[in-house]
Amino acid sequence: MTTTHDFWLAGRRASGDGDFEVHHPFDGRLVGKVSIPTDAQVEEALDAAVAVAPAFAATPAHVRATALDHVSKRLTERAEEIAQLITAENGKPIKWARGEVGRAASVFRWAAEEARRTNGETMRLDTDPGGVGRFAVVRRFPKGVVLGIAPFNFPLNLVAHKVAPAIAVGAPIILKPAPSTPLSALVLGEILAETDLPAGSWSVLPVPNEKMPALVQDSRLPVISFTGSDKVGYQIMDSVPRKHVTLELGGNAAAVVLADWSSEADLEWAATRIATFSNYQGGQSCISVQRVIADASVYDALAEKVVAKVQTQVTGNPADDATDVGPLVDENAAKRVEAWVEDAVAKGAKVLTGGTRDGANYAPTVLAEVPDDAILATAEVFGPVLSLHKVDSTDEAFAAVNDSNFGLQAGVFTRDVQLAFRAHRELEVGGVIIGDAPSYRADQMPYGGVKDSGVGREGVKYAMDDFTYERVLVLTGLDL
Template structure:
């Protein structure tokens, strides 16, 4: 008999009246059942968060930092347990799941450091005669309680990117994990419950998606941090124009290989990184490589190497240490990817490798000659599929990168520092990675996009800024 997991309501365990199942994407086996909060329990959590706003904002920095340090320590101690839980609920290969736990440890550690060193700024105002004897102190204060809505693809680390910055600034947070992957967030709740954070400062509520609009509209939650699809994200933003909404949305990430990246070693490296990061989360990453844009002078050699490297990716049971590519989050996701590849091939794309589905698993796939009217040419596939494109020169390559509704990150393989700065200037993305795939992310750097890839930035300090506002204190009559 499977025990129903409790959730976390204002820092304490709670049980709902109904429950839903979490199943393993690889074999469909039952992983857990999870309780669903009632409407009354959701109201209790929101009311507690609103009441905690002044209390949590007034907590000393050392209290918040100590709690964050504790979370980092306990996550590290429970790495293997939590990694296997991620694999079970998400289907992520175990080696990548361990990496995700390690990244979450770093996020909480950085948040503890930032909580200790966030001091605001000062400025003298006597630079003009009217400011004689005046001095200003500028500090940041929480905008209010935060509604954090997390996706399934990084069920711990993207939760960490919402919870850790909120705690660091003293902003109460209600976290809604993805229905497919709530278990990692619930374990995080166990660890948070070991701290002395104020009552009401955090809740983890596996609320049904149908109940999300009411939470989004609730005026007691003035900040919304959402990671997920662009369609849902902009629906949220449009529905609450007076709230502070940050959106981390989709991508259609390009890896550009330019003419100067032309030695065998260069192309081997590029092909290895492209193959790895087109498939490493089953392609279920917003900065997974989806488009490869290669100069004509290196295109043919690169194609051969990319296909070989993709073929070498080990697929199968995600709990196997050797597995590189596991299943997608569910069979419907795999069926969608399958239909998009079929659409591309029907319209003239050349299938170089892959193109087959087995339940929730989709084989790593490479396409060439992708027509512009294929769905894959414009939308985010969120699956292990990449397309190869031949261009003539840097200008055409950069134009191809920018020919997208999305703008999250791009990778540019070049040795030319002038080209690197040109890429930084001209590419319409939130981040440019030189000499590697676009999939590199350090969790402390500002991460986010432009165009349909969202607004705002993650990365602990940058999210802290989003969750707070500046308030000025002017002191008068001072002998400066």
């Protein structure tokens, strides 16, 4: 008998009057059913969050830090169980699912540490005559209840990046997981329920997408943290111009291989990293390698190695430890990738390997000579597809990176420190990774993009700043 999973309403287990099914992307089998909160239950969660907000903001740091430490510990203890669940609902290979659980545990650990050491700042104001005897204390306070909207591609870790910083600063959070992958978030709710966090400080509500506009516009939710497509993200932002909205959106990340990265070992490393990170998570990562921009002097040797490395990527059942590339989240996603590749080929692109679909599975694919008018040239493919581009100089390479509506991260393979700093200065992205693919992310570093890749930054400390504002206390008549 299939389990129906309850949701979490103001910190307690609850069920609604309907449910929806979650299916395994690889074989379509039913993984579980999820109870849907009623409108009245959503209202109850909102009322509880608003009611607890002042007390939660005043909670001692050790209370919040202890709860966050507990979550980190329990994620580690239940790591294999949760990794198996991620694979079942998302389809990502088990080895990547295990990595995701480890990262989520680190996010909660970082949040616990930041909760303990966030002290604000002080400043003396007698630097001018009018400030004699005055001293300022600057502390940060929550902007209000956070609405966290999470995507399917990292159903635990990107949930963690919303929940952990909110708890760390004492901001109540209403979390809405992706409808295709809610189970990991619901298990996180189980762990949160083991803590002493106050009732109402968190809820996990699998609200259907069609009911989200009303929740987005609710004035009791002044902060929205959204990760997903640029189309939906900017619709949210445009609909609530007076709210604080953080958007982590898409990208078409470039890996740049410059002329000095030319030894056999260098090219072998670059090809391995490019092949791996154009296909990990089935390419369903905002910083998956989509474009490879290589200097003409290394292009041919690199292209040969990239194709060979991509062909060694093991596809198949994501539950198998040997599998590198599993299915996309569903068959419709794979059909869209297939259509985009066909569009590129019809316009003159060459398929060097891959280019085939089997249900929700799309073969790891390398394209060359993709024309500028192909959809793949400008949009985010969000699938296991990369394109190779030849350039004649560093100027041309960096211009190609910037010739995009997106700007999330870029990888630059070079050993020249001057070029590394030039890349940091010139590339219009949120992060520049030197000597590696653009897909590297440490969960404590600021992460986000420019242009259509979004606004704001994740990374625990930076999200904590995003969920709070400075409030100044000025003391008067002091002998300093």
